[in-house]
Amino acid sequence: MSPYELTAQQQRVVSYILSYRSQNGFPPTVREIAAAFGYRSPNNVRQHLRLIEQKGFIRLLPGKARGIEISASLAAGEYGEEGERGVPFIGSVAAGKPITAIENVDGYVTLDRSIFKGGGLFALRIKGDSMNGMGILNGDIVVVRKKSQAEPGEVVVVIIDGDATLKRFIRENGIIKLRAENPAYEDIVLDPGNSIQVAGKLVGVIRKYGG
Amino acid sequence: MSPYELTAQQQRVVSYILSYRSQNGFPPTVREIAAAFGYRSPNNVRQHLRLIEQKGFIRLLPGKARGIEISASLAAGEYGEEGERGVPFIGSVAAGKPITAIENVDGYVTLDRSIFKGGGLFALRIKGDSMNGMGILNGDIVVVRKKSQAEPGEVVVVIIDGDATLKRFIRENGIIKLRAENPAYEDIVLDPGNSIQVAGKLVGVIRKYGG
DNA sequence: TTGCATACTGTTCAAATGGACAGTATATTT
DNA sequence: AAATATACTGTCCATTTGAACAGTATGCAA
Structure with missing residues (x-):
């Protein structure tokens, strides 16, 4: 032991x-x-x-x-010491604002701190089925750790057209792509000039059934 | 005064x-x-x-x-809030004991009470992939509301061989079955004499990535 | 003045509590 | 087989602690 x-x-x-x-x-x-x-x-x-x-x-x-x-x-x-109020829950994302800006905070979600350790966490509701392949469904709440840069292979939250969506950050032959975990979606290829706002890295999921 | x-x-x-x-x-x-x-x-x-x-x-x-x-x-x-304590977390299930008996409680999980309302909740870790079809993966923590009887169509926790597994409770032509949400598993048909211990009804999922 | 509530001292007792000593049992490791 | 760590029982004692009894003092309102 x-x-x-x-x-x-x-x-x-x-x-x-x-x-x-x-x-x-x-x-x-x-x-x-x-x-x-x-x-x-x-x-x-x-x-x-x-x-x-x-x-x-x-x-x-x-x-x-x-x-x-x-x-x-x-x-x-x-x-939760500092965050007894829970982590910020982001409803929808106002264009141009940092994701965890007060403007975006719609409430607070209490997390179990022995499961979700560390700081810089926030929560948001996922729209769409682009991550069905890894067991994340439309309407799920995902727990995200703030982070503005992604490592290859990581699942990150990216802001596209004001909506938060999850994508896997992929680097293949020097080309960077955002891949949905759902064959119905095609990879988004990032050309070097094109920048996408990475909000954070996926650390957890919370789902509620019924009601 | x-x-x-x-x-x-x-x-x-x-x-x-x-x-x-x-x-x-x-x-x-x-x-x-x-x-x-x-x-x-x-x-x-x-x-x-x-x-x-x-x-x-x-x-x-x-x-x-x-x-x-x-x-x-x-x-x-x-x-902040009033003394909200977590719900019991059930690690493994001792045969013959009620599922939330102290013998089985391995800790407490803090839930967001504005998401998971009401009483009689407990949490347990799911083993196996029998519910992959509805986005519940091996190792997920599920939130369950205590309940000893199942309604047709409900997803319930049943105790099989000391392990907690999720199954959908189905009634077809008067025959009661437990169905996995995964084509690799076959339905478990319950004959009237055969009794299975229903522990509760699925109300939520919590998943942690990494670590 | 006569209450009456607040703000204290001083003492004592019994219950609550931490903590020590002396064991037993059962794994797991060496 | 011996050593070690964990997981217990059982008993006893000294301290800690709540709680009661018996007072004193002071300000305030009737």
Whole structure:
């Protein structure tokens, strides 16, 4: 076991602490954790806490009741530190404006920060079926990390005629193309003079069924 | 003094609690508050807390260490929304256990509640490609609403051999089938005696690329 | 003056809680 | 087979902590 990875049990304990804390406003006691998991000995929990502390995920304040301090990385997962409001949701894109400009922000989407880590994220709704081939459907919300340049092979958000569409950034024999993941669409070939606005790189998808 | 306004002292106490809490991750004890204000008696703080509670700004949880719950109005100023906790994330399914039993919970996933409304939600990771046809890929996290019975046409989570898989619930000529959204898979025909455990109904998908 | 609410001190007790000691069990690695 | 790490049970103790009882003081309104 890598020194910085938690075991399944330890992970469950951490999750419980986080959820208890966000529900009650303070961390659980050792005995409350034991009760939640059905442990008959508080000491078992202490052992877990010690190991979790050694791996740097929490800090135990000796002698203090409920003295479990969540370390920054986990706290971020809990309510997003800077972005507790979620990441900006971009409805439609006003021509000429940077994509995440206030003008474009139509709301905020809460993300799970333990899944979507890091900064510079935003969300937008995809129109069209050009990415059906990789399981992205019309109406899906995609999570994007801001980025103005694309690496070959990456799936990026490009702004075409005020609409955000996803395309795979391809370089073949020195020629740069934007390729849809759908055989019904043809590649868009970029001639060197032609510039297209890259807004960011695809990092996730959120889809809602019904309603 | 209006019944819903705090006195200057009470306000100082409240703001100390808030700042202590955001700094340490848990509320202070009565004695810690006393020490911070130079009070020589813990009872003075208790009196303050009682009055603050009467005015509705906090709630005291009797007998609990650091049992000071900040009421919604104050908490809102501190970190935005009310304590939304995530939905349980089910890693693998222990045979014979209800799917959301604590044994199965591997963590919690934060959802955007304006997208995924209502209760009874949980999340699990999908294995296999049986639902490729509707844009759900191997490894995707699906959001599911708990439900033990399926309506014809619904996509439901069924537990087969300890794995959660998605299938469309079909009724054709009175015969009930579970259909994969992938031509490579054949329908599973349920004879009346044969029972399969329905865990819930598909309401969403979350996918993460890279990492 | 007589209440009455707020703002304190001082003390004591019982419950809540952290934390130590002493084990058992079971994998996995060496 | 031995060593090691994780995952537990069970018990006990000292501290932390909430909470009660018994006061004092002060400003304010009836």
